[in-house]
Amino acid sequence: MTIPGAGERSGRQPPFSLRHLALCFGLIAAVVCGAGLTVRAMAAEAADRPVGALLTGTALFVAAAAVLRRRHRLMRAVAASAPTVAAPCPMPADDPVPAYESMSPDEFEEAVAELCRRDGCSEVEVTGGAGDLGADVVATAPDGRRVVIQCKRYSPDHKVGSQDLQRFGGTCFAVHGAHTATVVTTSDFTQPGAEYAAQCGIGCFGAEELAAWTAGTGPSPWDAQR
The missing domain is CATH 1.10.287 (Helix Hairpins)
Incomplete structure (x- = not known):
């Protein structure tokens, strides 16, 4: 200058x-x-x-x-x-709920991991990819429980079925040592899939639950399974 x-x-x-x-x-x-x-x-x-x-x-x-x-x-x-007084900049509006459906699967996993960090989880890792054995996000909840989440970034007309839940149910507890296991999706669950999840103790977070968790008006996956 x-x-x-x-x-x-x-x-x-x-x-x-x-x-x-x-x-x-x-x-x-x-x-x-x-x-x-x-x-x-x-x-x-x-x-x-x-x-x-x-x-x-x-x-x-x-x-x-x-x-x-x-x-x-x-x-x-x-x-x-005389000093010029600049017009006040308009305050930015609050960010809306992220458009998860427009994200790539990897971006969706990162977004879910960020929600875990926001709500007090530690040791948050995104483990999704080839050979993940059903665990896309693993973390430690504030109360010390091990959280295992599988992320399904599906379109609204593509529901998570019983086969998806069975594959996740076969590894989330035995392999990943989950205390709380949840499938989080941008879509919803078929009735057979929801019934299987209930039998195995797997949480089901559809689009409605995900939106509430994101906005802070609903529980996190680990709190929902207390």
């Missing part, structure tokens, strides 16, 4: 001065009072010396014009040097 030297002008206007403004208005008041006294004197003199009264009036007009020009220049300088 170039810093202007001693002989250069930085382009900044002189600072606003209340003293100059007060002097300006005081001068105007003095002129007005003097004009009043002069008019009275002129009225008295006009009867005796009309030519002298005319010359005095002309001089008064010229002086008043000069004062008005000075006032106009001072007011322009004050306006230019």
Whole structure:
């Protein structure tokens, strides 16, 4: 950044001065009072010396014009040097519930992991991918329980069925050592799938439960299984 030297002008206007403004208005008041006294004197003199009264009036007009020009220049300088108050930036609106359906499967897993962190889980890991054996997110709940979550980013017309639940049920407890196991989906569950999950103690978080968890108006998966 170039810093202007001693002989250069930085382009900044002189600072606003209340003293100059007060002097300006005081001068105007003095002129007005003097004009009043002069008019009275002129009225008295006009009867005796009309030519002298005319010359005095002309001089008064010229002086008043000069004062008005000075006032106009001072007011322009004050306006230019007054700090500009920027309009307040509108506060951003609260973020809406994320459009999970538009996310990729990996993004959805990361979003669920972030919800776990937000609600106090520690040791949160995204483990989804080839060879994950059904566990996409693992974490430790605030009360110490091991949380295992499988994420299903499905379209609304693609429900999680019993086969999905059976594959997850075969590994979530025996392999991953879950204390609470939940399938979280952007869709819903078929009736056979929900019945199997209930028999095995697996939580089912459909779109409605997920939206409530995200908004903070509903329980987390581990709290829902207390």
